[in-house]
Amino acid sequence: MRIIKNEDLKQRFIAEWSYDRQFSFDIAQVAQLYLFPAKSIIVQAPDRPRDLLYLVKGKTKLYDTLANGKVALIDFFTPPCFIGEMELLDPKSPSFTVQAIEDCWCLALPMAEYQQKLLQDTTFLRSVCQYLGRKNSRNIRTSSQNQAFTLSQRLAGFILLTANDEMYEEKHTQVAQYLGVSYRHLLYVLADFVKLGYLEKVGHHYRVVQPDSLARLAREVDWKTGSTEK
Amino acid sequence: MRIIKNEDLKQRFIAEWSYDRQFSFDIAQVAQLYLFPAKSIIVQAPDRPRDLLYLVKGKTKLYDTLANGKVALIDFFTPPCFIGEMELLDPKSPSFTVQAIEDCWCLALPMAEYQQKLLQDTTFLRSVCQYLGRKNSRNIRTSSQNQAFTLSQRLAGFILLTANDEMYEEKHTQVAQYLGVSYRHLLYVLADFVKLGYLEKVGHHYRVVQPDSLARLAREVDWKTGSTEK
DNA sequence: CCTCAAGTATGAGATTTCTCATACTTACCT
DNA sequence: AGGTAAGTATGAGAAATCTCATACTTGAGG
Incomplete structure (x- = not known):
């Protein structure tokens, strides 16, 4: 600091x-x-x-x-x-x-x-x-409300929120727990994002290559965009 | 009042x-x-x-x-x-x-x-x-945490929380939205509870006949048991 | 009386998500 | 060096849940 x-x-x-x-x-x-x-x-x-x-x-x-x-x-x-x-x-x-x-x-x-x-x-x-x-x-x-959305949608928002410098490096185990889904399913969806070209795997991490596509997916989720509305 | x-x-x-x-x-x-x-x-x-x-x-x-x-x-x-x-x-x-x-x-x-x-x-x-x-x-x-539980578990807790005088009379549409599930699925699980003998249908409402069974199901859910811990 | 909106109800097939089993790797402890 | 815990990774089958289609009922308003 x-x-x-x-x-x-x-x-x-x-x-x-x-x-x-x-x-x-x-x-x-x-x-x-x-x-x-x-x-x-x-x-x-x-x-x-x-x-x-x-x-x-x-x-x-x-x-x-x-x-x-x-x-x-x-x-x-x-x-x-x-x-x-x-x-x-x-x-x-x-x-x-x-x-x-x-x-x-x-x-x-x-x-x-x-x-x-x-x-x-x-x-x-x-x-x-x-x-x-x-x-x-x-x-x-x-x-x-959030429960109503599919993991792809919530994960898309989550990645945009937590990525820094285009890199997404969260631990899968923690994320699975936070998003309330199984580890297995999280990996499936992540693999899907790679297949769709939204992400690119770099070692154990991912590079965000199509933030717009993710944003489109996350669009409807009333994501934590501010601690209080601005 | x-x-x-x-x-x-x-x-x-x-x-x-x-x-x-x-x-x-x-x-x-x-x-x-x-x-x-x-x-x-x-x-x-x-x-x-x-x-x-x-x-x-x-x-x-x-x-x-x-x-x-x-x-x-x-x-x-x-x-x-x-x-x-x-x-x-x-x-x-x-x-x-x-x-x-x-x-x-x-x-x-x-x-x-x-x-x-x-x-x-x-x-x-x-x-x-x-x-x-x-x-x-x-x-x-x-x-x-709640997302991690199945609807049966969350619904069991929900019914115990909202029932009054053994009667559960919530509107399915509102409950489905609150619990973040489809109306259809909510009705399936409710029908299941009736089949299992936990509930008894009375007109459009339900009577809680086996609160203990519901409580057992809900047990693990860290339900809203108090606005703050007592 | 008619109509419309909302709530209830049920079926069938499609998706999403879970559980379990199994490996491999890395970090850390002894 | 060996052991263990945590994290990563993947497959296969099962369960949970969704979407869509369709009806019936009830209450409010014209």
Whole structure:
């Protein structure tokens, strides 16, 4: 992770998502701009995050570590999106691992220093409530809809979401579990995409060669295109 | 809806879910206890709810009215659970229809009178944040897991959740959409349950005759057994 | 009274997806 | 070096689920 000392860029991100309006005090001066390179770990469970982050650019994925030690993919985040807000608000909340899919820019506020202040800040609390509420509505709606689509359609969207730099490199076992299908079937459909020319196999990974075809397939799926609607 | 003037019962419900600890002021005296009879409408979209409710006993379901006028089943709530919290917090949030599945008891706080106070109450706001965050974790986890189960298993759980007084009376069209399966297939599985003796057809409805068998089938499904874990 | 929309109901054949069996490879542990 | 766990890979048959076609019933509106 790198701290980006570019005041101008920082202010642009703040303005783009009205970050400053989510606090009752002047945040623009104290927040720092971080850059997490693609594939780097943003939060490593079970460590608690050091900062309250606000994702302003990039895509991330969230993993849970199961009781048996296995790692399960559970969700994706795109801007605008808080990271670490549950840990800030709920001391008992478990924490999850968050990884950058592509380069991710975040506005960061050190928790140790600001936790007490934030827990007393009604502007901030109301804004988090709205954020969580909208995320909820989205989840509820999409989860019951997504089941209705065939794996090809959901996988197409999934590949576009998780590919970085034209390369799709997710672990099949995790993806099968996330998409709720068998490992076997996932491989069939992947092989199909290769046969159709949408993907090209490179070692154990795949190169996206026809993003448009995938997009056409995924078109109807109300995919996680934003943590809340923009 | 009836207002229940039973101070003793009210206090018991408050204690059972630590309702009073979610506010910084003394709520026990001003909250009223409501009883919504089975099948009655608790909140009717697009009207905004008059009170902030807290479900302490009973089960409810939530509907969305689609653009085309159709009604879609989208979620279920069980105690403890706020109803109307999004409308209180987010003036722009759409509102949904909430219906009692069985008799439902709610603690009620008139919004007009308390909205301003609640929006300034950090204890309340933090508690709603935690509540929403946990609901989120639950949704995320269950939604990606549920797909992995067969319709028989999910339907078994669904029937147990939505039946009232041993009668299952949901509309097949809505259920098929909610469970993400075709109408046709839903009817096949329902017919199967009848053949197996789990259900008994009564007109267009079904009587649950072997709840245990259904429970066994549903056992593994991490069903919505609570809005947050108790 | 007629018509239309929505919900219910059932059959038949086509697709999607699953389970199980079996191998090969890689990383890590001892 | 040997062993084990995890991930990858593929085949074959079975089960789950879908699409389409077709009817019947009921309630609301003209």
